[in-house]
Amino acid sequence: MSNLLFDRLFKCHEGETKSFLIFADGSEQSYDNFLKKTARFANVIQSLGLVVGDRLAAQIEKSPEALALYAACVQSGIIFLPLNKAYTPNEVSYFVGDSGAKLIVADENFNLEDIAHEHGALLESLNTDGSGSFVEYSQNASEKFETVTRAADDLVAFLYTSGTTGRSKGAMLTHKNLLSNAETLVNEWEFDEHDVLLHALPIFHTHGLFVATNTILLAKGSMIFLQDFSTDMVIHSLPKASTMMGVPTFYTRLLDDPRLTSDLTSHMRLFISGSAPLLAETHIQFESRTGHRILERYGMTETNMNTSNPYHGERRAGTVGRALPGVDIKITNPNTGKKLADGEIGQIEVRGPNVFVGYWNMPGKTREELRENGFFITGDLGLIDDLGYLQIVGRNKDLIISGGYNIYPKEIELLLDDQPGILESAVIGAPHPDFGESVIGVIVADGSQPIDLDVIEGALGKNLARFKRPRKLFVVDSLPRNTMGKVQKNMIRDLFGSTFQG
Ligand code: MCA
Ligand code: AMP
Numbered sequence: 001m002s003n004l005l006f007d008r009l010f011k012c013h014e015g016e017t018k019s020f021l022i023f024a025d026g027s028e029q030s031y032d033n034f035l036k037k038t039a040r041f042a043n044v045i046q047s048l049g050l051v052v053g054d055r056l057a058a059q060i061e062k063s064p065e066a067l068a069l070y071a072a073c074v075q076s077g078i079i080f081l082p083l084n085k086a087y088t089p090n091e092v093s094y095f096v097g098d099s100g101a102k103l104i105v106a107d108e109n110f111n112l113e114d115i116a117h118e119h120g121a122l123l124e125s126l127n128t129d130g131s132g133s134f135v136e137y138s139q140n141a142s143e144k145f146e147t148v149t150r151a152a153d154d155l156v157a158f159l160y161t162s163g164t165t166g167r168s169k170g171a172m173l174t175h176k177n178l179l180s181n182a183e184t185l186v187n188e189w190e191f192d193e194h195d196v197l198l199h200a201l202p203i204f205h206t207h208g209l210f211v212a213t214n215t216i217l218l219a220k221g222s223m224i225f226l227q228d229f230s231t232d233m234v235i236h237s238l239p240k241a242s243t244m245m246g247v248p249t250f251y252t253r254l255l256d257d258p259r260l261t262s263d264l265t266s267h268m269r270l271f272i273s274g275s276a277p278l279l280a281e282t283h284i285q286f287e288s289r290t291g292h293r294i295l296e297r298y299g300m301t302e303t304n305m306n307t308s309n310p311y312h313g314e315r316r317a318g319t320v321g322r323a324l325p326g327v328d329i330k331i332t333n334p335n336t337g338k339k340l341a342d343g344e345i346g347q348i349e350v351r352g353p354n355v356f357v358g359y360w361n362m363p364g365k366t367r368e369e370l371r372e373n374g375f376f377i378t379g380d381l382g383l384i385d386d387l388g389y390l391q392i393v394g395r396n397k398d399l400i401i402s403g404g405y406n407i408y409p410k411e412i413e414l415l416l417d418d419q420p421g422i423l424e425s426a427v428i429g430a431p432h433p434d435f436g437e438s439v440i441g442v443i444v445a446d447g448s449q450p451i452d453l454d455v456i457e458g459a460l461g462k463n464l465a466r467f468k469r470p471r472k473l474f475v476v477d478s479l480p481r482n483t484m485g486k487v488q489k490n491m492i493r494d495l496f497g498s499t500f501q502g
Contacts, residue, residue: 004175041072043141052077057101061128077148082204086465152176162408170360180353181304182214195221198241247404275404283317319389327352349375400429430497441470
């Protein structure tokens, strides 16, 4: 009986007394203890009536229990659906309804009782302090669990990614997707059992869960497991770590602190950046302060990691490196789909064992973005340079990336357009020194009543996670359009992007 991902990432650690997790207060959790907790959680999941292929939605704080819940889903053949803790109940309702999740495991503070009731899902609690009904059941559960058989093409997780239509899509990921990527990253970035990864990312996205955690599990290393990114905590922990993965905001915040020096980072062998563009300027400044050249890589929820700058060899600032082994990258003409020559700008397409198998319940969307020949149309625009490195030069999709979180303007525009007194709206990303981009909205009144910004803010607050909400709303007479009637977001960005300082 085998379970591809569980056997390779988790089972191999049974009886291992080495530390898997190291916490801010210096306490540690061994691999063996982690696996015992995982088995107890898997027993609870099974006793609640979930069967292979059912979905479990989790909206919980970052904790060892949250990781064990992921591992328990893998062990019991349940599809894991992690959700950003910033999502409002209204957002969670969509994910639970769309996925048909049978069980929600959530922090009590998130008040999901009505959502669970509405969708006929079970709700159990798992709180930051380790309390909650789910944990209570697990205390009496066995530390042994018969691992459920799962093969390469079986589904293991759904990660929701917003869409340009405003409707989030559940990217279906398989055991092969996750394992092949972890294997590639361990090899390419030379992770081994001596590595201690400084983990300050959230664990409800690909970056913190699959790229960081799976890589360490496979390499049999350890993680300094911080609750979230705090400059103080990261600076305090760096001397005990060997590697760190982060979004560009981590690096700009560290650069703002005079304690970041080559001495502080002398124990480190590798800094990795991804999820959003790392400015060449940040790359250069980081090297001159620490002597380390940040390794930038490129990935997506649907594809895991696609390209990486080399561990050995030139790490080119402003590029995301070459295709990872086993991954094909091509640049195509967005209109014809024909391959373009190196140096020409076009849409980036990706194929490989890392690429997901489709969007849950959305065969039409899947066909639009995932070609029959296996290439996935990323929506990013780029070119291959003279050394074969990929440069991302823009996006063919209307997307804002703020502090590494993706925000789709359409979702916000649809809500704004529904508010009293608003005729239409446009949402754009304005340059932001900390988050890279920040959300601002431009609205046009329909003249029926005065626009009440407080009412609008209230409605947005009910329906949108804080990080998606516009930092500023501007009221204008009309939106700039081209002769085809299409809203010119570039013009709005020029007009309002630079005036916004928040
Ligand atoms: C928090 N806030 C944000 C963001 N984060 N606003 C815009 N963008 C953000 N990313 C808001 C909060 O709502 C709050 O608003 C205020 O900022 C301060 O909140 P706080 O929690 O203190 O913020 P922080 O701790 O400073 O967090 C910033 C952060 C964090 C460290 C950059 O957002 C982060 O860890 N981002 C990483 C995201 C990530 O892992 N992405 C990977 C996606 P207010 O004060 O008004 O209430 S996976 C992916 O993209 C692909 C696969 C890939 O390639 O990796
Ligand atoms: P997500 O949907 O959260 O998985 O985000 C994927 C998107 O993040 C990609 O399509 C890119 O637009 C962006 N992205 C990820 N890594 C990088 C990077 N290193 N440089 C620029 N953009 C990136």
